[in-house]
Amino acid sequence: MSADSADSADLDGLIARERIRDCLARLSRGEDRRDADLISAGYWPDATDDHGIFLGTFKEYLAWVVPGAPTIPVTLHTLGQSLIQLQGTTAVVETHVTAYHRITIGDQDTDIVLGGRYLDRMEERDGEWRIIHRTMLYDWLKDFGPSVDWSQGLLGMPFLTDHSVGTAQDDHSETFFERG
Template sequence: MDADIEGLQALVQRDRIRDCIARLARGEDRRDPDLIRSAYWPDATTDYGVFAGSFDDYFAWVYPGADAITNTQHVLGQSVIEIDGDAARVETHVVSYHRVDMGAGERDTCIGGRYLDVLTRRDGLWRIAARTMLYDWYQDWGDAIDWSHGVMGLPFSAPHFAGRAVGDHSAAFFSAAR
């Protein structure tokens, strides 16, 4: 096979793997069950250090999400991807923000770490077969401020600018394209 064609095929596979990981981050942030399911194989396993289990256990843990976590945002960094046939090992850097209310008011927290994912390709689709989370740092930023009506002292011109885990403007944005 021509080296250029092999390189293009590898590039396409890496892009499909990155897309799978990004779909999962969006699914968790927006609490979208279909996106979460589309990123994992049903027989997958997860180990987050504070939680480990099957995909069904993970799904029950992350969806619809804890009432105490009102907002999250997972920002993905670089991924190192090693493909071996229909399997891939992937390390992806992540910074995740969480607004958490543990009963004493909302707090803003942030975690930096890396996902170690084993993805497998079945019927041409890449999905996560196993995930392990490594934690590199954690920061509690303290009491959360109310930014629902604006930021930095400036008011929003419409209520849809404030993001929410469920039902924010991005849901309408994506459904309008369908």
């Protein structure tokens, strides 16, 4: 293999890895915003999903995650490192995730954070990488008890704008990205 072809293969690998990371980031944003279009852009239509508490086709997963449970009004998925093993037009990917969930139990909101890993089998089709199968592994969970009352501001200081606190249904970042 010549140096030029090795450099080209290295560049192709870097581009593929970055496209995979971008797919995963957009998917997490879609799940946090319950945005069916963003989530759909992360999975192939013939994909399957195993979240442990959900197992099924992508179509079934999408119906489960959007609009989401009314008892879970807010989520925030933060992705860590990804180990990406490219195998031509397929890849196996492990990505660490820390996920915050606000859960309503009765008339009380509770905050929990869990840590785990996504194990994704991904395929490239027509230059686009998406998930063909996802498995969620759970490593830890912490219950932080009652949620903060944001109507009181932050640390005794009132919010000066009405867009300081985001939710899946009302998130200032949506207009932020629309303006570019």
